[in-house]
Amino acid sequence: MKNRIKTKMIKILSGNRATRLTVQVADTQRKREKGLMFVGKLPENEGMLFVFSEKIYGGFWMKDTFIPLSIAFLDSDGKILKILDMVPCKEEKCPIYNPGLFYRYAIEVNLGWFEKNQIKEGDYVKLD
Template sequence: MQSAMAVPRAAKAALAALALAIAAPAHAQPADGPQPRLPVVQLSAGIHIIHAEVADTESTRRAGLMFRRELPGNEGMLFVFENPDVQCFWMRNTLVPLSIAFIADDGTIVNIDDMAPQTDDGHCAKKPVRYALEMAQGWFAEHGVSAGRKIDGLP
């Protein structure tokens, strides 16, 4: 037989668990693993085709490529923001070295920066941008893509 005090505690615990379940986003990733693959958009940088996962919500942008163990070939992640701003990125919990291109509304690359894995160093756009594209480190240089070039196919 349950005591009178056990029922309210159990009810409180159940309500707290329910509140946490409701508050957690359906696509939240585990704290120690990568988020599931996101929808992909095809972009182009001149003759080069890029298959970029689209991170366009706060939670998908926050998780980004954290905990991924590889970023093969022409795959990347496109970060889409609601409004242009001086966007800044870091590499906490990101295991692979990346290069990031900060891209203006018209698709012009403002600047590109290389980012070392698992660091909190800030990497920022040199002016307000709506997009940022992360690729394996060196991808932009290897493909002759630099600041001033255009990325086509942006959403």
Template sequence: MAFLQHRVRRYLRQGSFRLKRRRTGLACLIGLFCTPALAEEGDLHKLRLGEHSIAVEVVETAQARQQGLMYREYLPDNQGMLFVFEAPKTVCFWMKDTLIPLSVAFLTDDGRIVGIADMQPKSETLHCSPRAVRLALEMNQGWFERNNTQPNDRVEGLDAIRTLRP
């Protein structure tokens, strides 16, 4: 009888361990699928603005541009999103469902900054480019100011992005 009790106890301990392991695995999967995705390292393109290196997600379709950084709760330092439009035009941004404060720089085809705007979370205020542009770069709010970025500064590395090549 003692032998049987020992085996039952061991089985119950193993079952408890397996259950804990399953719960942990399930919690990890739920966390993975319920967290807004940040770009994987392979999805990021490296750009330079002066002496600063920036990693950007590139969005080029109308649907991806419309989604932008909405619902994200965090954006790492020196990481942003580059919006690519089909042709130069005046573009406007708002922050209706965006949870983090952002700054946007409006860029010409060659990467020259023509305007910068700070945008508040969950705001429907429009922030428009001062002239026709093909690119817009969103970063954490204040990034451009902290890094002494001004209109006429140039973002480098855009030629490596396939959709921007002639």
């Protein structure tokens, strides 16, 4: 069962509000590479948390991803540095969604979820 993906509840702090989100934790290379590929539907308040062992620079792509997503890139303290919207890609060459900065975590959710919940760059995610 070592490849089974675990889930956890996180809180996103925006002003005086705390928004809960249930995330699948992608904390291995294999889980990060698969991400939300081939997922047909993502429940409203669920997403995926990508955990990297150190800060990285680079982006995500949407190859074989069937649903449009929004992604937040976070620093080591859980601060949201950048939020981008991403669309599915069925082609061989898919665009890379790069925040243009180093980050330690990323969270993918349904397209527009951050905006709908008034979550913005500069807000914090409580990961523990």
